[in-house]
Amino acid sequence: MVPLEPQEKVLLSTDFLSTTHGELACESCHGGDAVSMDKSSAHTEMDPQPSINNPRKACGECHEEIVEAAGDSLHATLAPFTKVLQKRATMDNWEHVDEARKNHCASCHTSCGGCHVSRPQSAEKGFVNGHTFQKRSDPLNQCTACHGSRVGFEFYGQRGRGDVHAKAGMDCVACHGAREMHAAAPQYLQGRYDLDQMTRCTDCHENLRFGSVREHAVHIGKVQCQVCHSQTYVNCYSCHVGKDSEGMAFFQNSREVESMKIGLNDDDRAPGAGYRYMLVRHVPSDPEMFDFYGKDGFANFGKVPTWKRTSPHNIQRRTWQAATCNNCHGNRDLFLSETDLLDYEKEANSKVAVSDGMLPKAVTKTRKLSIDTSKVRTNMVVDANWLHENLEDKQLVVIDARDSAAYDKGHIEGAISLDPLTAGLRSGADAEKPFTLEEHSKVAEFFSRKGIAASDHIVVYDQKASTAPALLAFLEWAGATRVSYLSGGVEGWHLGGFHTVSEPTTREAHAFGGTVQPAFIVDSDTVAKLSEKPDTVVVDIRLIDRTLGLTKHELAGRAGAIPGSINVPFGAFYMENGFLKSPTELLWMLETYGITPDKTVITTCDTGIAAADGFFILRYLGFPDVRVHDEAWVNWSRTR
């Protein structure tokens, strides 16, 4: 979601004025003084969010039935969430738990305006489309503005491969229509999955049990669809809330872990949920989360599981856990176990954890996967322990590829700072061809000044793999022969128990001396020519919304994608914090897209950085012919 400037948030479009709602007087919904030209008096008693504060008057006069029902909808009341808090609290301490709920959790609710006019309140508001009312909610500015990290990121490929429904051009409303969104939630509703109007996979995918897929016939009724068709997802731990010295409310999530866990279905009463196994996601709750408002708020913490049924929005037809029977059957790591539980949550999850006896047994007769990992260049990726043990090596150069502010705050001892986005390795945004690599002599000279030699063993790290793999690609192009990525980056370093320092490091300048590898970089003309060949694949590393043309880079000539390109979002390669997935899984995944080492692979994106990231990963996986389209979509779209 692109941030809006304050004036953009309240700027009307002239188109709005000719709509049905635009013909109404502003004050009929918002109040205030519509005659005054003085800002202060014009806004006196003005209600910026009438659909939240007075929906019956603002919307109900015309949309009476919808407003009446939607007033009790899950979006309006968040009722199941309150029920969970009530179960965990006691009558004695409910008062301060409820105060915390109101201050920190209740602002997430929304009403008519947050879905049809503006960005929701909890997403810092702002008109969508100049206050023009939209029958269909905007997935990028409205739905995922709130449902971001656990839905939007997964759906559009910021984490994982994205969702097959997103790739097919389906938006949120395609599944979650008005029938479900406007539905009044009954008082007795225990959770959102209990809502009769809740959409289900089987609403569209009918009669699977009797279809042509053998696995459906075997598994339907026993496992939730997502168990086989989701990818890994993020789990949050130990959210704590409070107010700072200025009285501003805040929350702090202590840990985010990407994983996948299958648990036992502890409540099969929900419609369509008669299965035994389901995916569970860790919720950020812990017994002390509301302690700012009073101790022992959750005296009954053990009454509600902290590993809850989940329906990740990252559905794929083929997934790693279902690639072969024994990726799931007998795979203890995939099933929630006692050892996954923290001390304070053992009781809460006793009905959800899968005991050894409940673990589906490994299958003896099954098709084995045939993934050739012999070509993987294993030395191109190192972990924190390896780096710690080798830090004193004189041939080792460690580069921090984050911005200088992050470096100054704390970096791995001995690391030099080099942010590829600002170092001058590429042309600027105003150049005739923005963001393309500079001449080799200039880049090599820059590395020389930094004290980097092409023959050094160069280890690069960052945070969340945003720039380090790209810098490694640029180094390889310039002629470096031993380059490695620190998997997990600076977070992995910390998780390994190692410290960072703030004292900066510089190296004495000496000749870089590399031999350029011109074949690693291709321009748009070459991409156009090569993409005609059957043995060439163009891999677009951008998010799904970009490739669908829903959004575009500000410097791009238009939205869209290179014809024939295959979209593999950057997040597909990583777990949280830039930990690379296993080579076996990555090679398997690429094969599902038809991206195999026997082909020439060209990586592309908006500005060349993600493309260079992808280039590095494919090189690591042993692909012999990989090229970076550094002109990328920004330049391609200006001339084609």
Added chain:
Amino acid sequence: MKGSSGLFVVVLAGLLAGGLASTAWATDTSSCVTCHLDKEMLTRNLSGTTARKSAMQSGQG
């Protein structure tokens, strides 16, 4: 007959003028619309009013 027809035309003209005036009032003469269509003025008035969140906040919501 002629007189009542003239009266009808006058009444109709009055109704039309009233209708047009009320529509125009919502869009043209409302200070809300005047100001909220003026990007430059909104920029001047709202510069520096960035949304704030606590510096202590961390993690995904």
